[in-house]
Amino acid sequence: MTSAPRSPREAAPARMGRLAKLPLFMDLTAKRVVVAGGTAGAAWKAELLAAAGADVAVYAAHPSDEMLALAVRGTEAGSVTLHRRPWSTDVVAHAAFALCDAETDGEAWAFRCAAKAAGVPVNVVDKPAFCDVQFGSIVNRSPVVIGISTDGAAPILGQAIRRRIETLLPPSLADWGALAKRIREAVTERLKPGQERRAFWEHLSEKAFGPSPTDGDGEALLAEARRIAGGGDGRGRVILVGAGPGDAELLTLKAVRALQSADVILFDDLVSADVLELARREAKRMMVGKRGGRESCRQEDINDLMISLARQGKRVVRLKAGDPMVFGRAGEEIERLRRESIPVEVVPGISAGIAMASALGLSLTHRDASHSLRFVTGHAKSGELDETLDWRGLADPETTLVVYMGGRTAAGIATRLMAEGLSPETPVVLGYAIGQAEQKLVPIRLAGLLAPGAVTPGAPVVIGIGRVFEPAVTAAASLPAAATGG
Missing domain, CATH: 3.40.50.720 (NAD(P)-binding Rossmann-like Domain)
Incomplete structure (x- = not known):
């Protein structure tokens, strides 16, 4: 059943939570x-x-x-x-x-x-x-200075946080900060306010985590800023960002930088609040949810919205759960953006199938159990089981199969695989809300997918099928009934 389309809607802006203390920086020079x-x-x-x-x-x-x-x-x-x-x-x-x-x-x-x-x-x-x-505890990359306060509750925790931050910030950051201070006036004079200046500072920020600047880097960055900003024609750009399975700590540094530089964020239903919390607070956030079997925004409307915002000179982040290039319709979005001459970039994310393997502590390509790995979608465009898939190849007992969006068709998938010769005892793991606090891993056997209610209806699920999952199924069988399923 096809659900009615819905319009993109703006999400509530991020609110600053309670601060135990307000961090301020005091200029004490010659005082x-x-x-x-x-x-x-x-x-x-x-x-x-x-x-x-x-x-x-x-x-x-x-x-x-x-x-x-x-x-x-x-x-x-x-x-x-x-x-x-x-x-x-x-x-x-x-x-x-x-x-x-x-x-x-x-x-x-x-x-x-x-x-x-x-x-x-x-x-x-x-x-x-x-x-x-x-x-508080101080991380010194002057002129970049970071202060850490625990409001006196746990000074040792503040020191531990400082040590963690120290490992993330290279000493060269101080040199880039000094360069920024030297050329700030030139940036103001030579670059137009808005997108052009922001492009400059974003590009400098990306380079600041690498080697120290050279003598010519300032001029090179000024020239690069004009190019990044779209050649001075006012165009924005779109970045397709993989939000991963939900755990904000699994984001790439490049994804975090994209979120911190966004003017507008178009995000899906499955993107977690923890990931959105890392976004630039001034960015407008718009829900463009797409969930199988639920009211969703039409893909055409999402494409039109991205183009409209980019033509306004906005830096648009299209935030997708998992990896944008794995069953996320990114290909259609990229094709449309390129037709409209909108600059587009892709930042990969961790796909749910990979995150599920990590949660289980299992290799999807263990050489004793699998010689290939296949990702497939659980349904065709019609929403029904895709009969055009290579079911004989998918039923290869030495293949690890990861099925996305297969909740409604799980029984049909099991039936087709067994019809092609895959054993009913083949290990299966159902992964719900992978990478999030409510994550649930349910190990069963392939024949178990035929039972009514085997898959929780309406819940986002990834289905792993293959011999690599045998340790998870075996371990679950040895636990008391009340302890299984989580």
């Missing part, structure tokens, strides 16, 4: 900062403040060895001046920032009162109740 206390912790904070260009005045009657060493060696930026006496209320006046490493709550309260009377923002080390601002 006076007061540090009260001479501990090793205070020395670290003084060095950090000086690294941001501050002229740090430290007041400590009994400075630690770390503080004495800092005062002797100085800092690369800013300055540190040690005053070997306790702090007093007058030293806070006219400061841009004040910090205290207080031994008692009484000293912390007194320092806070002095700072507030002078109108100076204050931090008291490890005493958040007395702080206007707090320090």
Whole structure:
């Protein structure tokens, strides 16, 4: 039964969730900062403040060895001046920032009162109740600086997050940030606002994760920006992006960059909220859902919408579950876009069949069980079983078969395969909501697909058929009945 078409509809814009603290970045260049206390912790904070260009005045009657060493060696930026006496209320006046490493709550309260009377923002080390601002973990690729806060709940977690980010950001990012700062004025003067400038910054951002820039990279990027922006004729572009099976961590870096640069995102029903959360918050999001047996947008309407938006100069991301090139009608979209001279790019994603194998911990091409792998669609254009498929070849016991969109035709698929000689005992796995929190893996035998209700109606399912799935079926058979199916 063919469902009625529906029109693309705009999804609600992404909303910013509650923030425990607002991250702000303070310019301390050549500004006076007061540090009260001479501990090793205070020395670290003084060095950090000086690294941001501050002229740090430290007041400590009994400075630690770390503080004495800092005062002797100085800092690369800013300055540190040690005053070997306790702090007093007058030293806070006219400061841009004040910090205290207080031994008692009484000293912390007194320092806070002095700072507030002078109108100076204050931090008291490890005493958040007395702080206007707090320090977090820092990833330094200056001029790119990333601050991480856990609102004081778990500083060690903040450090772990910093280490993870450090591994993702190459040191060369600092050089690209410096280049961006040097040529920003030239970009503003020579490139038109909107798509042309954005194309420049997006291209620079992509290169920033590679080797450090060379002397000629600035000019080359300016020229490339005009080309990427469509030769100055106002054209946008379309990027077909594979959203994978649902787990946002399975996205490629290129897919994330495409989402972060989009003006408009046209997404399918099966795209998870976690994936959409990675998109640029300013991007308009439009649901163009396509689900078998349900009300869907017509493909012609989706094509027309992509073209219309691209002609407005928009950067359009067509976000598809799985991989765009696997049973996603990407071929029709690419053909139409090229006919209209709309630039189009494809970013692959992890297909559900591959993700199911990963979830099972099984190789789809294990050499002891399979010599070929075939992906097929479970139904023809009519929605019925596709009788034109090579059923004899699909029934080869040494072939691993992955069936997409086969929920309604599962019994017919099993009947045809067995008619061609495939054993009724052939292992099968039904994969529901692969890669998502509600993922469910159901191992059965081929003959089991003939039973009424063997496949949950209406649920997106991938069906894996072949000897490579024997370990999953065998393991399920050894579990208690209540433990199977998940």
